[in-house]
Amino acid sequence: MITRRPLLLAALAAPSLARAQTAQRTLRFIPQGNLANIDPVWSTTVIARNHGLMIYDQLFGLGADFQPRHQMAQGHEVSADGLTWRISLRPGLKFHDGAPVRSADCIASILRWSKRDVLGLRLNALLEEARAESDTTFTLRLKRPWPGLAWALGKPSANICAIMPERVARTDPFKQIEDYTGSGPFIFRPAQWVPGSLAVYERFADYIPRQEPSDFLAGGKPVNFDRVEWRVMPDPATAAGALLNNEADWWETPLPDLLPRLRRNREIEIDVINTAGNLGVLRFNHLQAPFDNPAVRRALLPAVDQRAFMQAAYGEDPALWRIPAGAFTPGTPLANDAGLEVLTSPRSIEAAQKALRESGYAGQKVAMMTPTDLANINALSEVAADLMRRIGFNVELQATDWGTAIQRRANRNLPDQGGWSAFCTTWEGLDTSVPGSHQPLRGNGLEGWAGWSTSPAREALREDWFNATTLAEERGIAERLQRLTWQEAPFVPLGQGRPPQAWRRSLSGLVKGGPALFWNLRKA
């Protein structure tokens, strides 16, 4: 017989059960920063890229071995002369508005991307014609062969080649899109977006994942949450508190100082998800003294202690960084140890001082910028400035904020006229894993990245890499490029940071490899 009491208790328990079920189907994620703009082709920020990977799919996706696999593409054929790529789409692909994904959408998306991304620009220069053969098949005809095109189209670092509806992809690449209809496993809800606080995504019910297991950005992308909330928390202590207090499930960038506190809690797991991490870089201004002199730049090398840089930026735990790091991201296919003894032999300030004396350095001021609002980069800058002082450079560490630093970096004048001499930064490890997107390695002078290093030899090797057809060939080029790096010193690698992520143990199935990905995850 049913009495009133159990019924009453059941009625009282019903709302909390419903809340628990909703909580189980909602993932609360604390991203590394504010999602300030949401066009992954217009913006170069990592966070806009992460957002892009949620709501857009790509034609190709990289596996955990960093090799491209078909994603939206069903298959592709390359003509015997290597000039024509014929790509066919998986059947049944849909955009968030229900419209089918057509060749015309893919072509428009590729063309927009090709105006902004570093590898896209390569395609832009090589592209003879892009033509839709049918709604599900299109061809890209090139002026010269480019074996790495699939890699470029599946490039996981900013800017990604996100497939958008044609009407959206026709937007000027230098203007933001205003229609967020995507092709990926999540739908972005702009009405609930509060920049600096909250971004909401919902599962796209009509998304058809591949049948293979999840493999970084390749394979299946099964979604087990109805809703994902990005809750922006600029204060690390607050984010730690939220994770500890079960107000968040996953924190992308826990501060090294707070890791011991998090580790004491049995409900929290900490591990490195982004195995590519990022590469610390000391960059010089090649146009102005003293670093216009390669001998002055090389003088630093005998004293550079990557351990000191990594400990300052990422803490004492050696699991959170990797040394030695050469010109390419450690752990990626092109990382090698060609000439690496430059950084691994016993460190010597005296040797660096001697090299500096012999370089012809005349005591010119070294204006070193440091953005104090970015803790890791600030730490790298302080270690670099201290090292330079000990070697004998006349260093002035100039504290500023990122917004000012990035503007000032464009100034090619002398430090006294608003210019600069050196700065430290970090590059996403995925970017510095291959010569094509490795900006610090480039030698294209005034057309290139801040620092304006000119090196026809490095540019020629980069071109060779684009034309390489085998991994062995690519590795040979990477070794030659690394040896050139020690000779010409366009930058100094400072080590690979592997910032850990922290999440509650109720969460499982995190996809390792690079950025935070939201498929394959489950919450107990």
Next chain:
Amino acid sequence: MFAYIIRRILATIPVMAVVALFVFSLLYIAPGDPAAVIAGDQATPADVERIRQSLGLDRPYLVRFGEWVWNILNGDMGVSIFTNLPVTTMIKQRVEPTLSLMVLTLILAVSIAVPMGVVAAWKHGTWIDRCVMGFAVLGFSVPVFVVGYVLAYIFALELDWLPVQGYTAFKEGFFPWLENLVLPAIALGGVYIALIARITRATMLEVLQQDYIRTARAKGVGQRSILFLHALKNAAVPIVTVIGIGMALLIGGAVVTESVFAIPGLGRLTVDAILRRDYPVIQGVVLLFSFVYVLVNLLIDLLYTLFDPRIRY
């Protein structure tokens, strides 16, 4: 009185114009370039220039200022360079949390600080007075973020009574709203309580020396009536003035408090916009804060007439 209010409201126009000119000029000459921030690390100078042109940042100062003012007069504060959202939308999203925090802090601060100041003046020179003054010194000395962290550690992490962060809209219910705001309001209120308590004490001490208080005592009026009806009313004008001036403290403190407790308010919006050089947002928010400040001070001026009938406008 009505004419006075109209005059004061009209007087805000030149004030706002000066603020607008000042903010716009300051941002114009300040270092930092949103186009460079948008373009990112990989950009060539040509890319940055193209973005600058697409944002209209390459146009002359006067053209940009004139256009901005014209748009403001038409109720359009512009569009955020980064989010591509109208500034008014971004402000609307953020007004409720900040307003809630400030109102709750104000209520909390006044209801604690005024009795504290009155009691300290009444018990002048005793341990109670010293305790109140000690608290005031502490309130001034300890930064808001330190108080915030300590409160969050004790009441959220250790005792699990309140959430660490976030904001729940008032429409979701009074208690969820309050639950999220208690700790931030206490943290933000510390310095405000200290300020009001000190002023209340000082003013009350002066009033309690007046002849009419002695007369009231001689007539046998009770202590409570003397303190709260006779003395406090006459001490109210400077106290209310400080409450008004203290709004600037609250606005400044809200920036820090909202960051510590991850409250999506106007303070955080301002900081984010400044760091990114999102000019339209900075201009819009600063203009709004200035307007609110002017309005609060007008309200304070009007409140004077309630406390002191000799004041007439």
